[in-house]
Amino acid sequence: MTVTDYQLTLDLPLQNVWTFLDDFNNWASFVDGYINHREINPLQSIWTFKGEFGLIEKSIRLRVDRVKTTHPYHMLVHFSSLQNKLSGEACLHANDFGNNETKIDATIKLKVKGMPGPLIRPIVKNMLPKMLNQLGKRIKTEILRKQPALIM
Template sequence: MPSGICERQVNIPIENIWRFVSDMNNWAPLVPGYQEHRIINMKQSIWICKGDLGIIQKTVRLSIWITEWKRPTKVAFTLSSGNEQVMGNGYFQAVKISKDKTKMIGSLTITAKGIKGTMINSVLRPFIPKATADLTDAVIRQIQKKETVVMH
């Protein structure tokens, strides 16, 4: 199972991280390969992502289900393609270090099944850790950008 986890210590209060990650509309566009998303309800959405993994380029429609909202520390989700050939899960977790310092953790696991699953998983193995770090860093940058705008 290709997976990645990224931990960052940031000078952002935990509530500010929660305010951002608790709304999928804030971070869905930051996912690598993001094309569009549609919210179905508070816990379900459909995302269209274009995967460009060198030898494999494909647009994928993913169903995302929020499995856990734990204010202010965690948002967890599962994902699957319509034909269940791609499945996975992930989360954003925040751990309060001090009033203005938080450890933020991003995690993502994706597995491809079916005839091409073994090949796709071998391509995903190096990609998922990088995508997880890229997404976590992009979320942090967006939160910092919003904080800067609020402060000025």
């Protein structure tokens, strides 16, 4: 299993940041390889990506299950490919640091199964931190771009 952590700090109030993050529709398209996603219900969706693993290019469909949590500003998501070759979870937590500063902590755990697993795991281990960093930068740019509209 590959585990990657990421942190991001924004000079915006927690509620404004969370309003953006809490809705997948605001940021799903920022994930590398994103093609589309379809909501089944408020806690389930199917996401489609084009994945490139070295010389291998493949379309991947993930079932994404958002787990209800009792903690505010906390998101836990379980995902698995419809082909059962990929599974994992993502955890996102936002903290108020006062003075309109918000810190976001994210962790992604990813497991590759099956025959191609041993070939793909090293690529994923190298690629995942870069993807998460890129996603964080895109989200930050978009939140800051929309910031005047988010402040109440």
